[in-house]
Amino acid sequence: MHTFEFERATNSTAAVATAAQAKTAQQGADVRFVAGGTTLLDLMKLNVETPARVVDINRLPLDRIEPTPDGGLKIGATVRNSDLANHPTVQRDYAVLSQAILSGASAQLRNMATTAGNLLQRTRCVYFRDTAMPCNKREPGTGCAAITGANRMLAILGTSEHCIATNPSDMCVAMAALEATIHVQGPTGTRVIPIGEFHLLPGSTPDRETVLEPGDLVTHVTLPPPVAGSNQVYLKLRDRASYEFALASAAVVITVAGGKVTRARIALGGVGTKPWRSPEAEAVLVGQVVDQANFRKAAEAALRDAKPQSENGFKIELAKRCLTHALQMATA
Ligand SMILES: Cc1cc2nc3c(=O)[nH]c(=O)nc-3n(C[C@H](O)[C@H](O)[C@H](O)COP(=O)(O)OP(=O)(O)OC[C@H]3O[C@@H](n4cnc5c(N)ncnc54)[C@H](O)[C@@H]3O)c2cc1C
């Protein structure tokens, strides 16, 4: 691993000022915050990330889960994934989030991993993690080894000719269905970003993954008040039962009255270049009778624009079945 300066932040304004000196907050950033370290340190050992300065944010007072005045929930950036998944309010009111987090990684990793770190985790594309291979995300302009290579795990929605990497997060899929908001403190003040606008599609700049700029510190995430009477399910399909990323997953937050769907929020994981909210599936469901045929129609709508690569065409049907089954589970 290369050498770097390490410092512990004791107040967020100073941490932001240090990080604001970076040339970019995206791939190749020369200043990085570190929280749990479970993404960043791996990538530093592989020389995929080579920051000159690493700012430890674990001593900042960002580790609380609190109610918001409007009845929602505020989740600090350094709240550990295990504490969030096991919080009684999350288990009761935002069950899809608890289920999604607990389906990811391992207990040890979840004890270290944080809310903001999970939001900003990087793709598991094998070529991104191998500096001997071409990769537009790691080194813009070098090409994409995955398009003609090992792409079984990679994306079918939101891809471009420059990058087909999957966003690997489970937590973010649940947060997309819950319509979370990301709160950022930057060098010029604070701002709020709906989760749907936080991650970027790869387009011709796959090295840019989020809207963050140099100095931006994610301080917390808020969830809106829980939707009364909603049922929530996170279903994750993968090659083995634990310690594995999703091939396809579905987060469902659905409300039913009189046998008909009155509200639906749907997001997919394992198939998109970003956590994939599906307004198409939601529109198909609302007002319809709760039955298998309508669930399948919603799944068809969600995958209508899917573009398979050489090895991952199976994901289209897998994702449809995943969403159909998640809808059945949520309305049973
Ligand atoms: C073996 C393994 C299996 C895994 N399996 C899964 C899985 O099945 N599902 C899943 O969803 N995830 C999985 N993960 C990923 C894991 O969830 C992430 O590594 C973790 O959530 C990252 O959190 P962290 O706090 O450790 O981040 P760090 O490594 O500390 O940081 C990650 C990135 O976020 C930035 N960052 C951190 N905090 C802030 C902040 N407050 N503001 C701005 N930038 C910030 C850092 O600079 C860095 O770029 C797995 C990881 C491993 C190693």
Ligand code: SF4
């Ligand atoms: S899919 Fe993206 S991350 Fe993977 S090799 Fe291609 S450009 Fe790199």
